Amino acid sequence: xxxNDLRTLMRDAVGDAPAREFSTPVIASAARARTRRRRAxxxxxxxxxxxxxxxxxxxxxxxxxxxxxxxVAQPTAAASSPAPDPGAIGLPTSLPVGETVAxxxxxxxxGTTVGELAMDAAWTPAGTIELPLATSSGAAxxxxxxxxxxxxADSAALGGASLDAIASAVCAAASQYPNPPGTVVxxxxxxxxx
Amino acid sequence: MGEDRDGAFTEWAQRTAQQLRGTAYLLxxxxxxxxxxxxxxxxxxxxxxxxxxxxxxxxxxxxxVATAAVDRSRRPWRREVPSEVLPDRPSGAPDDGPDYDVxxxxxxxxxxxxxxxxxxxxxxxxVDDTARxxxxxxGTVKSSTSRGLDRLRELMRTPVLAGLDEEKP
Numbered sequence: 623x624x625x626n627d628l629r630t631l632m633r634d635a636v637g638d639a640p641a642r643e644f645s646t647p648v649i650a651s652a653a654r655a656r657t658r659r660r661r662a663x664x665x666x667x668x669x670x671x672x673x674x675x676x677x678x679x680x681x682x683x684x685x686x687x688x689x690x691x692x693x694v695a696q697p698t699a700a701a702s703s704p705a706p707d708p709g710a711i712g713l714p715t716s717l718p719v720g721e722t723v724a725x726x727x728x729x730x731x732x733g734t735t736v737g738e739l740a741m742d743a744a745w746t747p748a749g750t751i752e753l754p755l756a757t758s759s760g761a762a763x764x765x766x767x768x769x770x771x772x773x774x775a776d777s778a779a780l781g782g783a784s785l786d787a788i789a790s791a792v793c794a795a796a797s798q799y800p801n802p803p804g805t806v807v808x809x810x811x812x813x814x815x816x
Numbered sequence: 817m818g819e820d821r822d823g824a825f826t827e828w829a830q831r832t833a834q835q836l837r838g839t840a841y842l843l844x845x846x847x848x849x850x851x852x853x854x855x856x857x858x859x860x861x862x863x864x865x866x867x868x869x870x871x872x873x874x875x876x877x878x879x880x881v882a883t884a885a886v887d888r889s890r891r892p893w894r895r896e897v898p899s900e901v902l903p904d905r906p907s908g909a910p911d912d913g914p915d916y917d918v919x920x921x922x923x924x925x926x927x928x929x930x931x932x933x934x935x936x937x938x939x940x941x942x943v944d945d946t947a948r949x950x951x952x953x954x955g956t957v958k959s960s961t962s963r964g965l966d967r968l969r970e971l972m973r974t975p976v977l978a979g980l981d982e983e984k985p
Contacts, residue, residue: 625937628968631918632938636838642851644833644858646826652859720887727883727951728860732872735879735951756951 660794671771716801717768717792719743719751725795726753726764729787733758734779745804755779764788768796768803821865828870829858835939836881842934843885845923853884879949882935886927886950921971929964932957 719739727736737754745751749769755762755777762779766788773793775785796803836857840850857880861873868876922930928950935946936957943961947954 628918628933628937628965629940632838632842632934635917635919636841636938639834639837639841640847642837642847644829644855646822646829646862649825649829649855649858649862650822652855653862656859656863724880724883724887728880732868732876735948738952738956756948 660790663794663797674770716799716805717745717796717803719745721795722751722766722792722803723753725791726766726788729784729791730755731780731784736764737761747804749802749804751803766792768792770802824870825862825865828873829861832874832877833858836877839878839934839939840881840885842919842922842938843882843927843930844888845919849888853881853888856884857881875945875949878935878939879951882931882949886931918968918972921968924971925964925967928952928956929960929967932960933964933968936961 722745723736723739730736734755734757737756739754743751743753748767750765750767753764753766755764757779759779762777764775764777764780766776767774773789773796775788775792777785780788833854836854837847837850840853840857841847844850844853857877860880861868861877864876865873922933925933931950932946935941935949936943941949943954943957947957950957952960
């Protein structure tokens with residue numbers, strides 16, 4: 623028996639594949655939609671940052687003796703969040719490491735890949751993560767930060783365009799989750815998905 | 817992207833998509849997910865088409881497919897849940913036949929072992945090429961191949977996989 627036995631089993635398994643065509647116009651349209659989503663995310667992030675600055679200025683103005691703001695009603699904890707089910711399995715509420723790796727990997731230039739992750743690889747509560755890179759010239763590190771002011775990526779092994787693309791892609795992926803990466807949940811434990 | 821580039825991309829995609837579908841199917845275990853993963857890979861290649869050579873595009877697409885499949889299997893709602901009661905065998909299944917077909921058996925393997933076996937034995941990649949696609953060391957590829965084959969053989973309980981331990985350089 624040889625390696626060919628497994629090859630044959632695998633080929634047989636995919637031999638009766640249902641027909642499927644991938645049309646270039648559909649793919650081009652999906653690519654454009656992806657680009658639009660990224661740009662929209664930048665827009666939302668920009669508005670969020672502006673709102674944060676405006677809120678900080680308003681609070682600062684109040685502290686310095688400006689006109690007092692009317693108190694804003696706050697929902698009670700009971701009204702806003704139902705009692706947690708201790709037996710429930712939670713979906714990730716922030717960008718998981720695995721998806722981060724996939725997103726980063728897809729933006730790396732040819733010849734560079736994400737290296738083998740450490741067992742304890744995780745987003746920090748500050749919204750940063752460090753990933754190993756395997757390049758043709760050796761190992762390197764990639765640092766990513768996702769904060770309220772935006773996303774950034776930094777690595778001595780990558781050019782500015784790649785770093786911008788990675789930051790943009792990670793920002794877009796992180797925006798799909800309700801919390802920023804590394805969010806602390808359940809009274810102190812890190813979100814297990816992140 | 818101009819018409820020339822679209823034409824070149826279409827030609828490449830027609831040549832490559834079916835093999836990518838096979839890879840994705842063996843990694844994901846169902847055709848719908850496999851088609852989603854391949855579509856995503858093609859979109860990503862299309863976005864970078866002006867920057868990469870067709871040979872590199874295939875390698876890149878394969879990497880996107882493998883990474884997406886590994887990532888999907890790591891999501892909490894995709895993980896297996898331990899059960900106290902094992903499911904019954906389908907009625908009429910022969911007692912002495914294999915417990916699994918190759919797709920079901922692959923699905924039982926850890927994602928990285930599965931990816932290593934599919935890339936090596938379905939895509940016919942060498943140890944080094946497999947390591948490059950998955951971003952792991954050749955040593956990890958070799959050990960994953962060995963462990964994966966042992967587990968596959970155990971799952972399928974068939975002598976057809978005997979003798980698959982020899983490493984291709």
